[in-house]
Amino acid sequence: MTTRAEPMGGSLDTTATRALAGLLGLGAVLIVWRLIVGLGPTTALNDGYPLGLWIAFDVVTGTAVACGGYAVAILVYILNKGRYHPLVRPALLTSALGYSLAGFSVVIDIGRWWNVWKVPVYFWHWNFNSALLEVALCIMAYVFVLWIELSPAFFERWQDSSFVALRRMSRAALPMLKKASLFIIALGLLLPTMHQSSLGTLMLLAGPRLHPLWNTPWLPLLFLISCVSMGYAGVVFESTLSSRLFGRRSDTAMLAALAAAIVPLQIAFVVLRLGDLAWQGRLGLLFAGDGRSVLAALEYVLFLAPVVMLSSAERRRDPGQLFRAALAMIFAGALFRFDTYLVAFTPGPQWAYFPSVPELLITVGLVAGEILAYILIVKMFPVLAKEQVA
């Protein structure tokens, strides 16, 4: 049972990479424009809805989908299921890219981005009451940790490099990383636990301005549970697609087992939420018939959909069904996060927000950039196993 990661090779200049580069270029131009004229003219953000698409999607949803590295690491290193080991590196790559995209999105979203370096450095100004500080520091640290965890993929390629410096550095780094791997991986498990739950705590500060269907102190746990399942779903999604598109056989059975791990998490999530609503006497709000209650109900449906879709072994064997279930889970988690950050936030009926076209295009460009980087890295560096053999 040997699984060796290898560069996929192949041309870096294809229709797909060109199209993605084009979208990234468009996004880049719009980003420069945003930096020059400010957020007002480029986004639809306003004083009623100061946080918008870039926070709710790029950061909150994006990092959750990028929790594949976290979710698979739990499976492999804590629950000790070594057969999933081939999934670790690609999951780490998705995570590293996803978190880097999230970090970049934060920098272009905040208004005074030139001050962002002060957040980790000015420790004497740290406000320990702020959940956002914890999220910011954690994410900054985790991006760092992810690239370090992924670095063996680069060093393995570079240890045979023609550049002497690169060769020496790689050959020195690899054994050091191997020795420190326990500490690094443990950190890579701790940090997401902290900040993914705190992303839930964040919106609780809105107090009475957070709609009762989402306003619960269980939010941190709900965010944590959903990020783990979104992580697994993300891995299924990314693994299936990359196998298909890189012409490799995918291990449906392994992915099916991974997907099966989602099921208890979904059930736990729904039970916890409904139970909390019932305990608070707020179940009736689900049937209020307004937009918010409809979206909340939709969340429950989407969270339970994968449970139904993966209910039988036969269904789990079907790669298409697996893929659909993963998509449903990602949509479910994304909707939950969008709802918590945008829909549940009630600044008053006089305010309205929907992302503007430049906002949407910048997000599209950044996601295109992430996919492009994935393709290029996977082709040039040993990330994917050539053949995933059970």
Added chain:
Amino acid sequence: MLASQSLAEFDPTVSRRNFIRLCTMVAAAVGLGPLAAERFVEAATSGRKPSVIWLQFQECTGCTESLLRAAHPAVDDLILDLISLDYHETLLAAAGHQAEAALKQAMRDNAGKYVCIVEGAIPTKENGIYCMIGGRTAVDIVTDVASQAGAVIAIGSCASWGGVPSADPNPTGATGAHEILKGKTVVNIPGCPANPYNLLGVVLQYATYGTLPALDAQNRPKFAYGETIHEHCPRRAHFDAGRFAEKYGDEGHRLGYCLYKLGCKGPVTYANCSVQHFGEVDGAWPIGVGHPCFGCTEQKVAFRVPLHTTVDIQRPMPPDTYAPVHASQGQVSPLATGVAGAILGGLAGAGYVASKKLSAAEPPVKPEV
């Protein structure tokens, strides 16, 4: 001067042009338009001038004086020719029994048609002995004359609601004419003095059309008392921008700033002084000469609220705009919604199609990206 004589006969030096100008001005003041002016002229020159009996009681004669100052001196004769002033104690040449006889004659000749104008308050304490003319109390006189009048007009604050004689402690029990003439419609034209054009407008409308102008709840003509001074004040911009005179003679006062802080009652005073000035002189009105309005038309304000006490303004007045408690802001762009919908729909659709393909076959051998 007899009612039957016409203007042109009497005073050949008065130009027809001036006369028509005057009629036009008066018509404009009451908002009746140029056609009305023509009818006024016609009525006046054809000898159909309305008969006016003018009674004076507890008053200072300021309203009469104001009327006389209403126009260029050469034209006050004209004013007296637009109406036939058959009894007026100040202007009458006659006196004593002759004056009484003139009054009785005018009442007899024009019964049911004459306009009774009351100037001055009417004392009621101790059977009204505090104002007696020719042995009769004011109460008796006004009741008698008004009983046969076609219309009754109270000119000035005194006749409208008691005016200055009614200020605390009101020892004579001074009241307005409408309190005495219960049951009769008394048009009130308050002011201290009243603006003469307000009176002229009402009288001429009655004379020409036989109707009275639209009146408010206090029977004051709406064309003059429908809005407050504050709403038409030329210094309003200063109020809105927060520029106030703090003391007489200070910088703000010299620059013509708002006089609210000096106790201007403009916001609670219904009158048209700000648009129709006095004495035919532009700017001849209290605020125009730098003194705050004291609310002379209003019974609750004039001679009751101290001159320099500021007033409550609870009713916002144009041109003011205020933000509502929750002002609508933020818009949803339909284009953006469309784009987002397209992206999401595209992704969902592509995902579904891809999943179908995955179910269908094994992966191809060569990469596609």
Added chain:
Amino acid sequence: MGISRRAALKTVLVAGAAAAGARPAKAAVLAQAPADAVGLLYDTTLCIGCKTCMVACNEANALPADTTLSPARLYHAPADLNARAKTVIKLYADADGMTRSYLKAQCMHCIDPACATACMLGSLQKREFGIVTYDPDLCVGCRYCEVACPFNVPKFEWSSAAPKIVKCELCNHRLAEGKEPACSEVCPRHAVIFGKRSDLLKEAKRRIDESPGRYIPKVYGETDGGGTQVLYLSHVPFEHLGLPALGETPGPERARSLQHGIYRGFAAPLALYGVLGLVMWRNRSAAAEDRNDDAR
């Protein structure tokens, strides 16, 4: 692998319990206003809506005019607090226009401000005299303060490439010169007055006692949301004026106690790190043992 599974389950339970078990503490000691706390008292029955305070505020803070609601774009007439208006006079009128009231909106200078809890580097903080002031050098422009404030006060300079948060700071630059805030200085009716919070509270209660039918018998801001330094007396219910019905617990208390409960002394994260490391080490040792066994 029984040991590691049990340990693994324990890990998950520990993490879950830490995240979930830290329920918000019961409303602890109510925040106390600082001894020298200053504030404003605004009385709706005295305000005439002249808006001189808005003009004076803009002048004192060097803010340009916002002519949004002015018909000929002539007057400073913003629709709400924003980057060009640190205070706004709003008008409430009921459906038939019979009941009206003005309201002066500005920062409430809460005793336990949610914005100060939100701010990562403490840019928004309660400083001298309990005034919540803003330090742009410590601000990254994340706008989390806008999410946190129950009164929707902090506003952002959206149209600027170097945007700041804009809100009333009780003219602390004027206080330093011994003057009072611009708004209370110019009010022609003393509808808004400045002073020590304790004095203003006494005065407000005195007015209620003296004129029983005149006011709603409550001083808004005495305990609302943990208490604010800007107090309101009104003749119409406070909700109509856009002043929300908040309990006595300070706004940020729940989220803050939840966060502190989980991270108190950083104990839970350290413990979790320890457990994770331990489990992984054991798994590795067991795997090495297996390999040794296989090799033999």
